[in-house]
Amino acid sequence: MDLELEQHWKQINQQRAAFYGWFAGAFASELSKQAFAFYSSAQLDSLLAVLEHIGFEQEVARLQAFTSTLEGTEDERIELMADFASCFLLDSRQSALPYASYYLSEEKLLYGEANQRMSDFLQGNQLQLHEDFREPADHLVVYLAVMADWCSEVAELNDPHEIERQVNEQYEFLSEALLSWLPQWAERLEQIPHLRYTFYPAMGQLLLSYVRADAQAMRYEPANEQALTEDDTAVSASPSHKQTLH
Helix, strand or coil, X not given: CCHHHHHHHHHHHHHHHHHHHHHHHHHHCCXXXXXXXXXXXXXXXXXXXXXXXXXXXXXXXXXXXXXXXXXXXXXXXXXXXXXXXXXXXXXXXXXXXXXXXXXXCCCCCCCCXXXXXXXXXXXXXXXXXXXXXXXXXXXXXXXXHHHHHHHHHHCCXXXXXXXXXXXXXXXXXXXXXXXXXXXXXXXXHHCCCCCCCCHXXXXXXXXXXXXXXXXXXXXXXXXXXXXXXXXXXXXXXXXXXXXXXX
């Protein structure tokens, strides 16, 4: 195990946990007043600066184009709530449904094999969904919340062999459980008509780019160790203690 990777392991995973938590919050529900205030103020700048620094300049520019138009009014937040409904809450002909089963089954049905796999995964790892989040287990936000929690837990590891095992298992999770359908979802999100703002399509593309880069960094090979240490989850492993995913 590369010494520099070991030394930066905690910082890397604390940052990854923060990003996955942010993405989960953005797609979980309509923006609350507090969340909208974050996007319509300078508080977002430091987060976007980090993302720009680690290689997501184009995706960040799209978000900045959106935030630069905001004045922080309640009318704007209500319009974003309408955009959320258009993007995620209508039927499959009109929305980009955030469920893995829809994209992974030929019949385009919900509650398919992906939902059962994720349900088994959550149960097997003693993870529970928050009682207020009444969605199937294969909802996009569940995958993101799992990753946020997983990164937080493994941040405290210091055994090189255990770190290597976690790197491999997170790569499998990201590649097989998430990236197997996320590109289709992001493409569909770009096609939603009559949105007032570009926020959700822009966030979808940023998420896709981030997960792709994160999976590549977690692909444990000597050539990728440097990428993993520079600022930068098959479902077989995860946090091991019982808790609630928010």
